[in-house]
Amino acid sequence: MQRIFITGTAGFIGFHLARLLLDEGFTVAGFDGMTDYYDVRLKQRRHQMLLQSPGFRATEAILEDRDALDGAIDAFAPxxxxxxxxQAGVRYSLENPRAYIDANVVGSFNVMEAARRQGVAHLMMASTSSVYGAETAMPYVETQKADTQMTIYAATKKATESMGHAYAxxxxxxxxxxxxxxxxxxWGRPDMALYKFVDAILDGRPIDIYNHGEMYRDFTYVGDLVRGIRLLMDAVPVRPADPADIAPGDSLSPVAPHRVVNIGNSTSVRLLDFVEAIEEVLGVKAQRNLMAMQPGDVPATWADASLLQSLTGYRPQTDLRDGVQRFVDWYRAYKDSGGLR
Known part of the structure; x- marks a missing residue:
């Protein structure tokens, strides 16, 4: 399986995954709409870097443009x-829910149709920890119920999981x-907490800390995440001949070659501890604007990554402070270069 088609290659995760696969010798075709949810120049710079590899090609169009998507996939034959x-962003889904239906539901349907028509060996699609919603039993495992999504963003991702199962x-x-x-x-998104916090602290502006800092997140370093995706490429699900053969803890469907896998660091970190790690790396104290919980937010996330490890032998393990340091090093270099690296 040498030809890999990736949607979202100008995005944060897609850029890192494409770069990893290109370094390993895969041929990669990217597809990205370059939408203006955040600074398009950052997206353009990511694609410029990928295009330096002879193994990469890209199409600029939105997922909802079915003709463009079909044309790119058919021409590449992945x-x-x-x-x-x-369409990313939990809080933005409160302001513009239709964008999530268009991109995440209709767009994903278009991808699945193209994958069906091409008969690809493996279709892999991103979901989110947000699908666990109001579930409080942690760490989250893939086999537990996930029917209480709290935002349209999370609901569209759960819909994609369900549509994916039907197609499988x-x-x-x-x-x-x-x-x-x-x-x-x-290369993280400017709307994400780490980018926003570092940018504000270095500029002397206060940072907004929701639920007075009593929130917990399973922070996962992007390099670990894309390594997990890369290894899962080879863990192709197979429809079980007998559902009784499914191993305990495996989310493999009893009626389809379909599986859900958590990719997380398996550690739940308090938001205030996250802020303190940033302050330590920057050597600057943050001005803290403590705020109430925002609509759609959940108080905690925590992944059980045992299934990922059993399928691939791999488990994310980057220490939070080390990951923050790598981000800060990149952020400073990127700003100093005027966005050129």
């Missing part, structure tokens, strides 16, 4: 499709859904 593109069942399309847990690292 072995694997990895669908990362989405109906068309015997091997499908892996991965649930991300609070990804951070170099």
């Amino acid at each position: 072995d694997v499709i990895i669908h990362l593109a989405a 069942h109906l068309y015997d399309l091997p499908t892996t859904m991965f649930r991300f847990f609070t990804v951070y690292g170099p």
